[in-house]
Amino acid sequence: MTAITLYPLDKTKLLTHISFAVIFASIIPAINPDFPLYFSERIRFVTYLALAGMALVYIHTLVLYPILILEKNRRKYRLYLFGVLFLYLLVGIHLGLLLLTREGQGKNDFLLVRSFAPLDSEQAIWIFLFPLFFLLPITFLSHIYSLLIYREKVLLKLLEFIGNVIVVFLLFVLLAIVDGGVMFMILAIILAVFYCNAFYATPLLIDEKNIKKYLLVLLALCSCYYISSITYGWNVGAVGRGERFVAFLFILTGVLFISLVLSFIYGYIRLRLKAKEQLLNLKIGAKESELKLLKSQVNPHFLFNALNTLYASSIQENASKTADSITQLANLIRYMQxxxxxxxxxxxxxxxxxxxxxxxxxxxxxxxxxxxxxxxxxxxxxxxxxxxxxxxxxxxxxxxxxxxxxxxxxxxxxxxxxxxxxxxxxxxxxxxxxxxxxxxxxxxxxxxxxxxxxxxxxxxxxxxxxxxxxxxxxxxxxxxx
Amino acid sequence: MMTAIAIDDEPKAIDVIRFHVSKIPTLSLIAHFHEPEEAMNFLRSNPVDLIFLDINMPYFSGLEMLQQLQIQPNVIFTTAYSEFALESYDYNAVDYLLKPFEFDRFKLAVDKAEERIESQRKQQLFFFIKDGFKNIKVRFDDILFIKGSGNYLDIQTDHKVYSPRMTFVEMLNQLPPSDFVRVHQSYIVNIHYIDKIEDNHIFIGSHKISISSSYREVFFKRLRIE
Incomplete structure (x- = not known):
């Protein structure tokens, strides 16, 4: 009931949820040992944990998060959240115990185990740590999911952040594959230049129109870039003398140019979107104040005090019927308001x-x-x-x-x-x-x-x-x- | 018999209260004010059973006034604002009347007040005064009148005079406002023992007490003498 008032279901949303549910439901027979597809017991253990995790995501979004938003009860939310997480941990540990004690004993359904064999310390640690480790992505996922459903604005910022992290990560992976990590430092320097230009320098130019300061910052960025990359390149031995040095400088400059252009475009788009959003907020604010103004024009307190004055006059004039009607009318207006x-x-x-x-x-x-x-x-x-x-x-x-x-x-x-x-x-x-x-x-x-x-x-x-x-x-x- | 005052910045609002009060024989409105400050000055020397209080007034709200009063009077709020209703419970209000209110609703509130005042009265039939090292019990309905003299009081009962060390205002705040009324800078009389009033003088048995001009109006209103 509470979640529905926050997140009214329409047909497409309902269909998405149902298809999700069908997919989850179809996993369960797939991991059944009698089913043709055979999974190892470890994989089944992980799948069960993931299923329980998905259930947790849904519980968090549909039951717990509304407590936070609707009732604004942080304590209750936290209490319930810890309760659910604790339950999840217990389930995970239980599943782990079942799996480990049966592993390699022939019968291949660990869920049927009724008695536990003693564990060694390494196994015990594994059992506790594994569900705990699983908890991290699950809580992260459920939070993003809740944000996706209830608060779209916050989500956009989060998505931007995650996108950046992923791109940077991929760049480093790519570099690791290509040259084995020699140039990591240079990449880091280029990225620093990129983000400084996008988040700090570009707004100087576009928002504040301060060209002098912008050029100064750009100059500082470029000199830092050249000095640090050349020093580093020298130390790793990537820079030679004479023609090789010129070639290195040439590549360095090319990369700098590309990164500056890209970061300028990125920063520019960001600023435009932000300005658009601000304009929208302003418009909404204007509409709201307009509404408030309209409301204040029929200020009920003024109305009731005025009616009270009329009431006083009518009793002074011995007009008791008028007096009665005035109180009745006032009651009705109060009712409507x-x-x-x-x-x-x-x-x-x-x-x-x-x-x-x-x-x-x-x-x-x-x-x-x-x-x-x-x-x-x-x-x-x-x-x-x-x-x-x-x-x-x-x-x-x-x-x-x-x-x-x-x-x-x-x-x-x-x-x-x-x-x-x-x-x-x-x-x-x-x-x-x-x-x-x-x-x-x-x-x-x-x-x-x-x-x-x-x-x-x-x-x-x-x-x-x-x-x-x-x-x-x-x-x-x-x-x- | 209950005494009341009304505080509202709008004269017409006071008129409504005066009109309603005039239909209730057990209640008398001894004064009304357009500004809370005047009312507070009045209350310092004239405790009353009940206050009809508007909340939203130009300089000084009714709630602020209650915060500044040292005593906790019985209050009926009269206001056009329904949003103070919850807050009014903090002030132990008797009732909360939304303007414009008709007589039936007003009477209901006054009945509630009467019930509360009655029970307060039953709880408080006497008080103790210090006389040297003794604490002496004095019943309110034994007191004929009280005379203030410096830091001492003379409490005159039927057969005896007690002279505790007590200020006039301290005494005033302890007395049930429905029975006692101040008639002079240094005299409070119990209205039940008044034998006659003649030429600005009150006669209680063989005692003769003068009425000062500043208390005269309220006193006569209180006794419903025109």
Whole structure:
């Protein structure tokens, strides 16, 4: 539930997860000893560990990480994480024990072992260290996976970092294969120049437009590069005299040129992307402040204080009906501004709003409808706000004829953890709309969705049109909510 | 009988409270203020049972005022801001009224206050005073009046005068505000023993106590004498 609110599933996401699950499930028969494909017991041990690790990745992403983001409860998250990791370690050690004690004893399913043979110290260390070693990539992977799902921005930086690490690693491997590692130092120097230019020098030129400083830094970089590579080359004996020295310098300069150009392009692209993101953030910020401004224009506190002043004037003028209407209106506005956004409010308040709404609507009718209200045993009950109001609203919209006789019955009765709401009103077959405005605008379709979301399998809704009556029955079971 | 004051920067808001209070015979609003500072000065010499307090006022919020008061009074918050409701519990508030509030809701809050004040009163029927090396118990309803003289007080009961070393303000904060009222720079009287009031003088048995002009208005309001 918590993970789903953070990460709403659509079809493609669901398909990806299901295919992942199918792949994992297919590994399990593949490592079964009876299956045609035979794996050695060590490989099966590792596969089991990896499977448990994948389970851990999923548990972390779907259960633990939401605790961190939604509940912001770092302690709970850590506690659970350590619990799960510890469990994983136990499983790994157990699997290792099973494997080692049976290795080379003929029967080739180590999971069937029931008794352990004594271990020597080397084996014991291996058993403990192996799952522990496995934990590193798994925690890393699960963190990246969680970031991938919940926080895309952080991920981009991480991906850039990992990409750089991989490229640098590959370069070193390539060099090791080509010349056996003699030139490692030179590569390191070139990389230093590359990153200095990309991260430090290029922003000087593009962002700050400080050409003098840029050239100075570039000059310093180049001289450092030449001095250190020539000294190093001399020491390893890669640099000779005369023509060989010129050739070395030539290669050095070529490499420098390429690395400077590439790093400039890299730095430039980075800066552009960053500027774009900043612009986007600015736009979002502007939209947000616009929204805030809009909200402050209808500052509720101003409104309530103003209504209070009106209330005072009306009681001073002995206009008690006006005074009552003002408090009812204030209650309704407060309801729309505050309570409607809460998860649950007390049923008593909800019914109070129903009453206030009915009274205000009644006051607007030339011939008020005959209204019957029944609220019984509603203390101690909570309800998701806004479920009943649309029906009463509709009753006034379609059912209550302001110029003729009409009837409205609203009842909320609670019994044994069940809230029973009934709203019935006279109903004109000609379907004339008397009050056209939107009002709360929640709508019956939304009410149904809300009921399904908040009280799944715990409610019934029954809408009945018979003769000249429109009857709505809602029953909500509130146990365990 | 309970005494109350109201604090709100908006006069109309005070009007609403005055109107509601006028419909409750057991409650009398002895003063109202537009600024918390004035109210604090008033409270220093006139303890009351109940305070109706607005939270959001221009210079000095109601919550700040409560922090600065040395006593913890019974408070009913009256405000347009619902977001202080949780914080108000820290101040042991009796209730939290959201403006505009109708009489029924107001009455509910006052009933709650009455219940609390009643139980506070039951807990506190007497106090002890130091007289030399002895601690002497004095019942509040035995006290006729109290006269301050320097660092000493004269507590006059039916048959005896106690003279503990105590300041006037210390004494004032211990007395139940519903029974005692200050009438003079150095006099507090128990309203139940007042026999008659004549020409700025109170008569309690054979004692004659003068009412000073600065306390006169509150005193008469308190006794509901126009």
């Amino acid at each position: 505050e309570d409607i956004n809460k998860d649950f409010i007390s049923l008593e308040r909800e019914t109070k709003y129903l009453q206030d709404y009915i009274k205000i609507q009644e006051a607007r009718c030339a011939i008020p409808p005959h209204v019957e209200l029944k609220f019984e045993h509603i203390d101690d009950y909570q309800i998701s706000p806004g479920i009943f109001i649309p029906f009463v609203e509709n009753a006034f919209k379609y059912g209550v004829n302001p110029k003729g006789e009409s009837e409205l019955l609203v009842s909320v009765v609670c019994q044994e953890n069940t809230i029973h709401f009934e709203c019935s009103n006279t109903y004109d077959a000609n379907f004339e709309v008397f009050h056209r405005e939107q009002g709360f605008g929640i709508g019956i379709k939304n009410v149904k969705e809300r009921l399904q979301l908040v009280y799944p399998d715990k409610h019934s809704i029954d809408i009945d049109k018979r003769d000249d009556m429109f009857i709505v029955n809602i029953k909500i079971n509130t146990s365990n909510t």
